[in-house]
Amino acid sequence: MYNNLGNQAGPTGMQGPTGNPQPSPFGNAFYGAGSGLIRGGLGAYGERFLGSSSEFMQSNISKYFSNPQYYFQVNDQYVRNKLKVILFPFLHRGHWTRITEPVGGRLSYKPPIFDINAPDLYIPFMAFATYIILAGFSFGLEGKFTPEALSIQFTRGLAGWFMQVLLLKGLLYSLGGVEAPLLDMVAYGGYTFTGLSLTMLARLCWSSSYYVVMVSTSFLMGVFLLKTMKRVLFTEMRSYEKHSSRQHYLLLFMVIAQFPLFWWLGKIRAG
């Protein structure tokens, strides 16, 4: 199941020899893993686009997007356990660090199937869609359902996701230019929709529980993000900058910022 693609261009910025992402392994990734999608999507033009401009793509895309296929190597058991970790981070007994393995001379992270702490993109996408559908049900039960309202909620959800990613990226940036792949941050940002979906479900079942559930899920999401970002910073930063008070204040700000974000995303306002 784990196709050793030999590149894992995603987790750059590891301690140790990072260097530039080598072009050929990444080219492999495009032709190998994402090729099903790309082959189907580009169809007849695939050869033209991928063949002639592969160098362009390799040099530019790899700067922004690590291999997205890495984030979808999941299975049922991983999804179940990861949901438990996201929603109740206090119960996670083990450590929070990701398992690394030397791959082709560079250290890279193991994919989500093998490592509960690895981020994935399946859960965020599904959680986002669940959030939209539950929002639709909430609209409907109040009698205010229109498809346009649902589209507005979709856009609002996307904006919330974007703000969350911005927050995480800003945190990393202001703490010293730590290199972490963008898709990792997108994944961590998208995990908020699991807690949010739970909140909306609770509101559907019993409306007076809404505030309690919302406060608790936003707090738990804050804790989850705190532990995750702490681990990310810990592995990436130079040793003399660890445990600075600036770091702690910024992390605290990140946790506190979860509350207004959840409140804003949970507000069902027929546009």
Add this chain to the structure above:
Amino acid sequence: MAKEFAVRPVIFPSSTGNPNVPQHSRHPGAASAPPFQPPRPTAPGPANPSIPFMSFDVGAASASSSFSAPVFASVSTGGGGHFSVPGSFEDEPPLLEELGINTRQIWRKTLSILNPFRVKPDLHEDADLSGPFLFLMAFGLFQLLAGKFHFGIILGWVTVAALFLYVVFNMLAGRNGNLDLYRCLSLVGYCMLPMVILSAASLFVPHGGVLIFSMAAVFVLWSTRVCTGLLVELASGGDEHRGLIAYACCLVYLLFSLLIIF
């Protein structure tokens, strides 16, 4: 292959035993060239020069494999080929065949969806969009009867849903995922049948009651089961992710049930 001129001479049907048959059924090595043969570059691909590109025979170009055979059969008898000149209108293939709509196949596929417990993937091997189109029109019509004008929304949402499923399935399946968008759209459209039935039934059920919710739950599960079964059987790489794909399908059909219930 003999040298070809840019413009073929027009040869009207005469007493010659070689009627004007369309290009692709021309007997190999025929002496007289058929009329209106567009200039063709050196025959690419297959060595048989008597199968040029289809310019007139729309039916065969878009037909599913199940009835390209009769088209060939009817033409190769040489009885009266189909021409493109007027005056031979009755010899053209039937419209539905030309359009590639095989009603028998659509009916068979529809019947196979009706049974949620036994999935027949071989019927759905060749994807087509005419069945889904009919279902979506029926869906829109039933919604219209309920007072909601949702045609454009249904079209848009089906597209987005098919795209979503396509991305999720191929990403999960990884290297050996070979679902293509056309087939995905076709499957999503065919598995809309329970939703169409639900929208018809919702016309007679009181709005907002428990009955409509429970019916919707049943129909969504029906759709999900059929769609997951077909997706996993028809495209490779999906079997170890059955539950994950089932959840994605469930979300798609829940979205459409929202349109029906509220």
